[in-house]
Amino acid sequence: MSVKQRGFFGRLWDFFCSLKLTIFILIALAITSIIGTVIQQNLSRQEYLRVFSEDTYRVLDSLQFFDMYHSWWFIGLLLLFCVNLTCCSIKRLPRVWRLVHNPSVTPSEQMLKAFSNVDEKLVKGDLPTLLDRMKAFVGAEFATAQVNEKDGSTYLYAEKAKYARFGVYVTHLSILIIFLGAIIGNLYGYKAFVNIPEGGESDRVWMRNGQTSIPLGFSVRCEDFSVEFYGNSQRPKEYESILTVIDQGETVIENRHIEVNDPLSYKGITFYQSSYGPAGDEVISIKVKVRGEDKVDAFSLHRGQLVELPSGDRLRIADFTPMFRNFGPAARLEVLPKEGEARVVTLFKNFPKFDEERGGDYIFTLVDFDQLYYTGLQVTKDPGVWVVWVGCTLMIVGCLVAFFISHRRMWVVLTPQDNGKIGVRLVGSAHRNQPAFELYFDELKKKFRDALSA
The missing domain is CATH 1.10.287 (Helix Hairpins)
Structure with missing residues (x-):
């Protein structure tokens, strides 16, 4: 090259x-x-x-x-x-x-002077006795020390949490793992939707563009859907679906209730309750009574459906709304007599005797209505989600180690002097959280001098 x-x-x-x-x-x-x-x-x-x-x-x-x-x-x-x-x-x-696996156990004078946490003292005594005292002091107050000699000086070296220096690399690795999970999810996962009417089922879901369908490999059936509203309004308070999962003709999940924030998961595919809507026209139940008679006829009609009464007159539902202002469900009927002009009658479910005051040959009552709904499901498949969770766990561990645990090192250097005394130097270092280590080292210096004076 x-x-x-x-x-x-x-x-x-x-x-x-x-x-x-x-x-x-x-x-x-x-x-x-x-x-x-x-x-x-x-x-x-x-x-x-x-x-x-x-x-x-x-x-x-x-x-x-x-x-x-x-x-x-x-x-x-x-x-x-x-x-x-x-x-x-x-x-x-x-x-x-x-730095972690080959620490500087016998640092140079230049390296020692670079540290800010230093204390030193000249003491009398013999080197072996002083060495044993310092070794016991470091072991009791910090960590077990190893002893080395170089150029006539004796070095004691101890350290704590040396692998904390790898915390940042664990964090870096976690980011890579999270990105890997995101890429896997983007390439092999999807976000789609499906609308299933009550009593219906589907084995496919559709992308948001509404043009591309994706086979599930199994079927999901909507057994029932229910919605609860606030008061007399049409603002939904709570709605839920009852789903059944059928895989290769066998029911594997039956009558599973799902609602917002309580999804259904099967084979790595999750179904979230997302929306709902009417599936077709309402079935409206009314009662018809001939004024002055006891007989009551009941009918279940769709909007616009024409039905003949026993008298030969005809009746149809011209319009219906589940909420008319604050009066609740209301229907407008058209009565088509055999002779004469058509008449329009307004009925309210919450006021069943409203039509009695009208007069006329018939008394109409709006009994109830039944509305079939479809359930709107958001469907997600993310095969990389567990990879992302592993990455997030590693990130928490890495951040805790990187920010709250520091690699702390301690040296004690014993150097015989020409006057027969021994110079003892205490040096400390931490790669994180220097202010806290300085406070710790100040307390350690007091114990260090007490140990030398003992």
């Missing part, structure tokens, strides 16, 4: 290890995520054309802004960030590895 080639690969390596590249990628991800939030994703072409012009739609569609999180450039940004993070970690890891 030539010098020129080595220079190119060196510059390429520096580029991928660059902090500027990291900042650029993070800003790009933030901006594109804002775009993905502002522009609603995975709608149909018709829905987008209600907001954008034809030319704007084509430009945004070519840039994949309508399915941004599955676009090649967004996944490319994630991969570039992974490469950048990996290169930065690899570049700095060897130094940390050497």
